[in-house]
Ligand SMILES: Nc1ncnc2c1ncn2[C@@H]1O[C@H](COP(=O)(O)OP(=O)(O)OP(=O)(O)O)[C@@H](O)[C@H]1O
């Protein structure tokens with residue numbers, strides 16, 4: 001081979017790390033007028049930068065063709081991230097990061113990007129290996145984003161009120177688990193779950209009834225769209241007046257929000273079975289209920305699960321927002337609105353993190369059931385030949 | 386009624402009394418946005434118990450439509466039709482026939498076994514009996530061993546065979562088959578032709594069978610109905626009298642070739658209306 005293809009990401013990483021060694025690591029202390037820290041004083045970050053230069057240079061030539069190479073790159077990057085954090089907090093660079101520091105972060109970015117890219121494209125016939133690669137990608141990406149957030153907030157010295165660092169949020173999360181647990185219990189376990197079950201369940205049953213009335217079927221979609229467009233901030237106070245301050249009024253808001261997506265999707269799904277399949281059932285003189293359970297409901301399942309997934313997100317948002325309009329002194333939405341008022345922004349963020357976790361887990365659970373229940377559907381069976 | 390009695394009836398009584406399918410002056414017009422489509426016009430046809438009737442004709446001549454009218458999936462716009470002496474709707478509600486569609490129409494969420502036993506399930510037949518009959522039907526189309534597979538894991542031809550097994554599973558006296566072997570390779574097709582013929586000879590079922598293949602029509606049938614398009618009508622009905630236990634080798638006999646020739650002539654004549 002005469003032409004060598006250079007790996008651009010590794011090249012960027014190597015050059016950025018090299019420049020990081022040259023440029024000043026931090027700004028100057030406004031009082032003494034001296035630079036706060038030098039690369040040469042912090043052996044950890046110096047070693048990390050040097051490693052980045054070496055690894056970057058090596059893989060620029062070698063290319064990152066193997067998963068093993070990607071692993072090496074990612075290990076180097078993880079070590080670099082650790083040293084960057086240490087430099088920020090242990091050597092006083094927080095709030096005074098300089099060009100050198102950001103160049104180093106750029107270098108790490110290039111490595112992580114390339115590494116994740118290779119892992120994401122990894123294909124193995126061994127289920128275990130493939131699955132761990134599949135899991136690693138989103139986790140690595142998430143961790144990288146958290147790291148970037150931490151570094152930017154600490155490096156630029158962003159005030160806590162504007163945006164706390166993830167570490168601060170994490171600490172707050174751990175130190176106030178009892179409050180968070182109580183809020184979770186109130187908002188998620190009581191309001192969200194009951195509202196979701198009642199909303200989706202009743203819509204499902206109503207959909208089956210509506211399906212037998214042609215004019216309702218046609219009039220439903222515009223009505224559903226209209227109700228979906230209702231602002232919850234208008235509905236929530238009314239529900240509080242009707243059902244009181246406790247979780248019941250939040251559940252009612254959720255019922256209103258989830259009802260129509262479920263209704264419209266189920267009605268659409270009930271008509272998803274093909275004409276041929278309906279003819280088939282007709283040749284067996286299959287009755288209404290028999291056809292419903294053996295053909296139309298199974299065919300509707302992808303639509304039903306679609307609504308269940310949409311609603312899992314809507315329900316949580318609804319409950320949190322509804323709590324802004326009156327609630328006993330517990331609940332995720334209540335906590336957010338009061339802690340914002342007291343400038344306890346890290347608590348607000350801890351609640352947001354809790355909501356994100358709960359929402360993701362909820363959605364994930366529904367998606368998992370969907371996968372099991374509709375594994376026959378073309379969108380799931382592609383990989384399983 | 387025993388089998389023998391049925392056969393005797395055919396011989397003694399006036400034809401219409403024991404006709405499985407009796408069609409008189411049947412016509413069907415589809416009203417479409419581009420004006421009416423005359424799918425069938427002035428069709429007269431009688432199918433006796435135990436007959437094997439093939440329908441052959443160019444694409445779009447109304448073969449599927451005719452079968453669908455018999456199956457009460459389509460309503461005729463004119464003429465009379467009775468199945469087993471009653472209206473198609475009653476016949477359908479009595480589960481008088483098994484229908485094999487032009488496409489497999491397997492339900493993707495059911496395994497092959499559960500697809501094949503679907504009609505038995507609807508007819509509320511016990512589980513053991515369902516499994517037993519499902520196995521038998523799958524064996525007949527040589528799909529045993531694929532019970533637990535799902536439709537998308539089977540080739541198109543295998544899916545079509547599964548759909549045939551499904552129609553056979555509940556043992557209706559009348560089989561309506563719309564190009565059941567159209568998607569199969571020549572060897573499998575020959576084999577299934579033989580199997581179907583054996584089944585028919587053994588059980589005295591009545592079969593209405595749509596095909597595009599002249600040899601298939603001649604080999605299988607006791608009666609070949611040649612149709613022509615626009616509007617769909619019957620232009621020739623050819624009776625054959627090959628022995629019931631005929632083998633594939635009769636396809637080389639002069640009698641066979643003669644019938645095949647007549648079918649071909651009929652098809653040609655039908656086509657000439659196009660030009
Ligand atoms: N539902 C329908 N609405 C309108 N026209 C139809 C409908 N079904 C069939 N036709 C028309 O009726 C005619 C006969 O169709 P049919 O499906 O019976 O043909 P066929 O003989 O089975 O053809 P092929 O051999 O291609 O299956 C065609 O011209 C077709 O366009």
Ligand SMILES: [Mg+2]
Nearest residue numbers: 448449487563
């Ligand atoms: Mg057809």
